[in-house]
Amino acid sequence: MALNFIKKVFSFGRNKEEAPAPEPAEETSAQPAGEEPVTDDAAATGQAFPRDGEMQFTPETAAGNAGETPAPADESHAGEPPLPASATDADAGTVESSPRNDDAAADTSKAAEEGVAPDALASDPSLPAAPAPDAGTALEARDQEPSGTAASESLPDDGGAMQFTPETAGNAAPPTPAPADEDHAGEPPLPVDASSPAATGVPEGSGTGSTDEVQQAPEDLTADPAIPPAPEPQAEPVASSEPSATSEPRRLVVRDTVSQAEPEKAPEPVVEDRGNWWQRLRQGLSRTSGQLTGQITGIFTKRKLDEETLEELEDILLQADLGVETAMRITDALSSTRYGKDISPAEVQKVMADEITRVLGPVARPLELDLSHKPHVILVVGVNGTGKTTTIGKLAAKLSSGGLKVTLAAGDTFRAAAIEQLKIWGERTGSKVVSTRLGADAAGLAYEAFETAREDGADVLIIDTAGRLQNRTELMDELAKVVRVIGKLDPEAPHTVLQTLDATTGQNALNQVEIFKNVAGVNGLVMTKLDGTARGGILVAIAAKHRLPVYFVGVGEGVDDLEPFEAADFASAIAGEPK
Numbered sequence: 001m002a003l004n005f006i007k008k009v010f011s012f013g014r015n016k017e018e019a020p021a022p023e024p025a026e027e028t029s030a031q032p033a034g035e036e037p038v039t040d041d042a043a044a045t046g047q048a049f050p051r052d053g054e055m056q057f058t059p060e061t062a063a064g065n066a067g068e069t070p071a072p073a074d075e076s077h078a079g080e081p082p083l084p085a086s087a088t089d090a091d092a093g094t095v096e097s098s099p100r101n102d103d104a105a106a107d108t109s110k111a112a113e114e115g116v117a118p119d120a121l122a123s124d125p126s127l128p129a130a131p132a133p134d135a136g137t138a139l140e141a142r143d144q145e146p147s148g149t150a151a152s153e154s155l156p157d158d159g160g161a162m163q164f165t166p167e168t169a170g171n172a173a174p175p176t177p178a179p180a181d182e183d184h185a186g187e188p189p190l191p192v193d194a195s196s197p198a199a200t201g202v203p204e205g206s207g208t209g210s211t212d213e214v215q216q217a218p219e220d221l222t223a224d225p226a227i228p229p230a231p232e233p234q235a236e237p238v239a240s241s242e243p244s245a246t247s248e249p250r251r252l253v254v255r256d257t258v259s260q261a262e263p264e265k266a267p268e269p270v271v272e273d274r275g276n277w278w279q280r281l282r283q284g285l286s287r288t289s290g291q292l293t294g295q296i297t298g299i300f301t302k303r304k305l306d307e308e309t310l311e312e313l314e315d316i317l318l319q320a321d322l323g324v325e326t327a328m329r330i331t332d333a334l335s336s337t338r339y340g341k342d343i344s345p346a347e348v349q350k351v352m353a354d355e356i357t358r359v360l361g362p363v364a365r366p367l368e369l370d371l372s373h374k375p376h377v378i379l380v381v382g383v384n385g386t387g388k389t390t391t392i393g394k395l396a397a398k399l400s401s402g403g404l405k406v407t408l409a410a411g412d413t414f415r416a417a418a419i420e421q422l423k424i425w426g427e428r429t430g431s432k433v434v435s436t437r438l439g440a441d442a443a444g445l446a447y448e449a450f451e452t453a454r455e456d457g458a459d460v461l462i463i464d465t466a467g468r469l470q471n472r473t474e475l476m477d478e479l480a481k482v483v484r485v486i487g488k489l490d491p492e493a494p495h496t497v498l499q500t501l502d503a504t505t506g507q508n509a510l511n512q513v514e515i516f517k518n519v520a521g522v523n524g525l526v527m528t529k530l531d532g533t534a535r536g537g538i539l540v541a542i543a544a545k546h547r548l549p550v551y552f553v554g555v556g557e558g559v560d561d562l563e564p565f566e567a568a569d570f571a572s573a574i575a576g577e578p579k
């Protein structure tokens with residue numbers, strides 16, 4: 001307080017707005033080249049993170065730090081772990097030059113998330129000849145579909161730098177129809193929906209009733225004597241060929257030529273199809289909850305609550321990784337009120353959810369950043385493939401969209417792909433990325449990144465680290481060194497040490513937390529991959545044993561798939577309770 005202590009509490013809501021993204025950087029740059037401080041845009045969302053100054057994502061290279069060079073494997077990306085959302089594809093080609101496992105390499109299915117912008121279209125020679133109207137008064141067919149939605153989530157197929165900002169997306173995407181109010185003189189034939197008159201072989205000038213705009217067209221036509229009379233069959237197909245108008249705003253203007261049909265519409269972004277975060281959490285935990293529910297039903301159907309049923313229940317709770325302490329809490333709670341009585345499976349589930357909520361409630365806390373430290377340093381640690389880099393990207397998006405200036409440190413110097421992955425996240429979130437060459441000392445990189453972040457006036461520095469098994473002593477020693485070295489610049493740093501836990505892991509996660517906590521001073525957890533075939537119960541055991549705050553859960557690979565941890569939601573999902 002006396003030291004003008006400013007403490008910001010980040011209680012991230014479920015803001016599903018896409019994080020802003022800068023122009024893609026040149027691959028040769030060690031840091032994102034986005035010169036546009038996209039976070040400015042994001043800051044306009046009103047997030048309450050006042051900053052000392054407007055965030056400027058300068059193109060100044062992180063290589064200002066001695067020794068920084070682009071990772072050797074810049075050019076190739078094979079084996080790169082899939083990046084969240086559209087980032088996946090941009091990175092899909094990264095070569096894994098490290099001997100370390102790259103667990104997730106293959107998920108290229110996220111191509112479905114790519115926006116597909118219409119290709120440049122040429123005239124379709126198969127279409128009927130145009131009736132040669134007066135060119136100056138010709139009707140114009142123009143797709144009014146705003147490119148923002150699809151394009152902003154698009155990535156180039158060529159694996160180049162990602163393009164996320166609306167403006168960038170607009171540039172990067174294949175030609176997108178121009179706004180209707182532009183001057184169309186000399187404009188190439190415009191795309192027409194596959195179901196449009198052109199596609200159905202309807203002669204031009206028949207654009208009656210396609211859309212609001214199209215509906216205006218006939219008036220113009222009739223008013224213009226230069227337009228030849230439309231052939232009779234025109235109107236009918238046009239009206240019937242406009243299903244797309246119901247799904248998206250579209251302005252059709254028919255010109256003197258008819259362009260060929262528009263390519264197939266872009267698939268819905270995958271994120272839309274996966275349901276909201278709660279549905280994904282439930283789905284992810286369905287294996288655990290399904291097993292529990294089935295077994296509880298088996299035990300308690302037509303049976304009283306007695307010693308035998310309690311023991312059976314305790315067993316299945318342990319099998320679900322909930323831990324001895326929580327299992328006993330649940331059985332105690334049941335026996336104290338219902339012993340000797342009939343009890344329904346639903347009642348058991350309710351008690352179970354309540355008790356799990358009691359265990360998790362105290363650890364479900366928002367991440368707090370102490371901005372009296374500039375930067376507040378977040379070190380992210382964990383076993384290989386638990387989602388460190390992805391979580392960093394998601395977190396950076398949250399912070400930068402809240403108006404904070406974020407610097408990322410590519411401290412996983414073992415994997416070229418990890419460095420590239422972080423750079424992409426940096427580009428995407430408008431965060432400077434400090435990196436070094438492959439195989440360089442991670443502690444040195446962390447130190448340099450700290451200095452750079454300080455010089456830049458960054459609010460938050462997030463340091464990625466290489467994944468390591470907790471039983472690899474030499475690797476854990478290296479991590480301890482990273483912590484020590486950071487502490488030389490600020491004895492209180494790292495201020496937050498986040499450990500990522502893969503929700504598909506069982507009992508081993510308990511040991512992971514134990515060791516990482518001892519070695520690196522973990523003081524907060526993020527459980528990732530709760531959207532997959534998660535187990536999840538182990539988090540309850542970890543909460544009961546370690547009582548470390550759980551800040552977020554990862555429910556997907558996308559930038560928005562990091563949700564504040566909610567004890568009751570999680571407990572309900574595990575217990576299989578309806579929400």
Ligand SMILES: Nc1nc2c(ncn2[C@@H]2O[C@H](COP(=O)(O)OP(=O)(O)OP(=O)(O)O)[C@@H](O)[C@H]2O)c(=O)[nH]1
Nearest residue numbers: 082104384385386387388389390467529554555556
């Ligand atoms: N489904 C799902 N996948 C996730 C989630 N978080 C991360 N992943 C994926 O898990 C894989 C590994 O993620 P990374 O972020 O590379 O993990 P890491 O801990 O940095 O990996 P190492 O550097 O090898 O230790 C990638 O394919 C991610 O896309 C999540 O919440 N849900």
